[in-house]
Each structure stands twice: as C-alpha cells, then as structure tokens.
Amino acid sequence: MTATPTPRGRRPKHLPDGRAALLAAAIDAFSQLGYDGANLRGIARGAKVDASLVRVHFGSKEQLWRACVDALEAALAAPGEHLRSLSLDTARPVTERLKEAIAIIAAHAVNHPEHKRFIAQQASETGDRGAILHRQLVMPVYEAMAPLIVQGMQAGVVRAEHPAMYFCVLVHALHPPPGSPVLMQLIAPQVGGDAFGPALVKQVEWLFFADPNAPKG
Structure with a gap:
C-alpha cells in the first residue's frame, strides 16, 4: 500500500x-x-x-523532547501554585485542605492524562534527561504538597512513614489506567462511566485519611 x-x-x-x-x-x-x-x-x-x-x-529530537517537558511543566504551574497555597493556609483544617489537594491532582489527571504516561515511560532515564524530568515535572509538585502531607501526619489524619511515599501512592491512585471508567461501567454501573471520576476521588479520600482518634495498629 x-x-x-x-x-x-x-x-x-x-x-x-x-x-x-x-x-x-x-x-x-x-x-x-x-x-x-x-x-x-x-x-x-x-x-x-x-x-x-x-x-x-x-x-533536533533532543530539543523536541525538552520542549515537551517544558509544555508539561507549564501545565503544572497553576495546580502547583494552588497546592503550595494550601500548604501555607494553616488557618484552615488540614483535612479540608488535603481533600482540596486531592481534587486538584484528580482534575489534572483528567485534563492531562499524558502527564503521568510521559513520566512513567521516561522514569528510567538517566543522565541529563533524567535530571530534567526530575527537576521540572516531579519535584515542583512534590515540594508544593510535601508540607501539607507533613501537617496531616502531625495531625494524625495521614498515616505515612515518609511524605514522599504517601505522595507517590496518592498520585498513582488518582491516575488509574486508561479505560477504567468503561471497565467500571461493566462491573458496577453506578460508579462507572461519567460517575467514575467523582467516585474515585471519594474512595481515595476514604483510603488516604485516617481517624486520628482510632487506635493505631
């Protein structure tokens, strides 16, 4: 052909x-x-x-790759700044701010599914590309949210050994595999299709917050 x-x-x-x-x-x-x-x-x-x-x-191909990273970084600027402001707004209850942070990350996952795919595919890069990926796409978001996670740990509503591990698992939970809404529609229509996003956020909130008054195992 x-x-x-x-x-x-x-x-x-x-x-x-x-x-x-x-x-x-x-x-x-x-x-x-x-x-x-x-x-x-x-x-x-x-x-x-x-x-x-x-x-x-x-x-060149290298410059094109770097332009891709710059574009993804630009898309992270607004949500990253919002996460940073939540970390600083200590007058509000930490649980309330953590729920808002989850909603921000979830919204970015819906609007920019390519972001996680790009990082996941390039995560094993070493040398200059690995350093660029780490510096521009990973650390800015983690550094914006880490203080909020620590505040949650101190308040007893976040159970984590290290804020980085909590952040890693949280981000993965909010970026389910492509096709998850369709699959869930077949398994449980009430939380599938268009209802999948809100149901996922609610489930993540339940899983990622602990009752500070509950006995610790």
Whole structure:
C-alpha cells in the first residue's frame, strides 16, 4: 500500500499550527514509545505535517523532547501554585485542605492524562534527561504538597512513614489506567462511566485519611 503523502503548505484553520501539532504528537509518542522508540518521521506523521518542520521549529529530537517537558511543566504551574497555597493556609483544617489537594491532582489527571504516561515511560532515564524530568515535572509538585502531607501526619489524619511515599501512592491512585471508567461501567454501573471520576476521588479520600482518634495498629 502506498503511503499518503504528508500535505505541504498552509494547514486548514480547524487544525492546530505546525509547532503545536508536533508538540502534541511528540508528547504522545514519547509517552508511548520512550525517547529511543519515538522517531521524528513518526511524530511528523502523527502531527500531519512535513517532517522538515521538526528541524524548523525544534532543531533536533533532543530539543523536541525538552520542549515537551517544558509544555508539561507549564501545565503544572497553576495546580502547583494552588497546592503550595494550601500548604501555607494553616488557618484552615488540614483535612479540608488535603481533600482540596486531592481534587486538584484528580482534575489534572483528567485534563492531562499524558502527564503521568510521559513520566512513567521516561522514569528510567538517566543522565541529563533524567535530571530534567526530575527537576521540572516531579519535584515542583512534590515540594508544593510535601508540607501539607507533613501537617496531616502531625495531625494524625495521614498515616505515612515518609511524605514522599504517601505522595507517590496518592498520585498513582488518582491516575488509574486508561479505560477504567468503561471497565467500571461493566462491573458496577453506578460508579462507572461519567460517575467514575467523582467516585474515585471519594474512595481515595476514604483510603488516604485516617481517624486520628482510632487506635493505631
């Protein structure tokens, strides 16, 4: 079968511009295939642009990868700042603030599912890429929320040996595998489909908060 040539020239108005399309396609490719598995021609095909535009907009595969990290970091700026403000707002009950933090992380997971996939696929990276991933996508969110987790531990509503482990498990719980709402619709329709998100947040709240007055095992 002869491949359909990638169209050249001006893109239709209903499609994102070439740079934005390449960035979205690259995030998807790196999330699924990793850095070594993704290739520029495949990314260009996914973006429906000519492969030469990768060099025009980004210069190289490495620079394209870094642009993907920058885009994901930018999407984290607002929720990260919100988490930081919750950690500082000690006048409010810590349980109330932790529930709000869970809602923020859950909303980001719904709106940006590519974020966890990108980190999970690239987590084994070492050298410069591993350091960039750690510095730009992992630590800012953890450092924003860690004081709040510690406050929960001190109040007895969070049971954890270390705030980092609590954070890790919490984030994973709020990023279920793709297709979970559909699967849950088959198992238990009342918490599947459109009801899955709110039900997941409620379940996480129940699992991740402890009664400070309950006996400790």
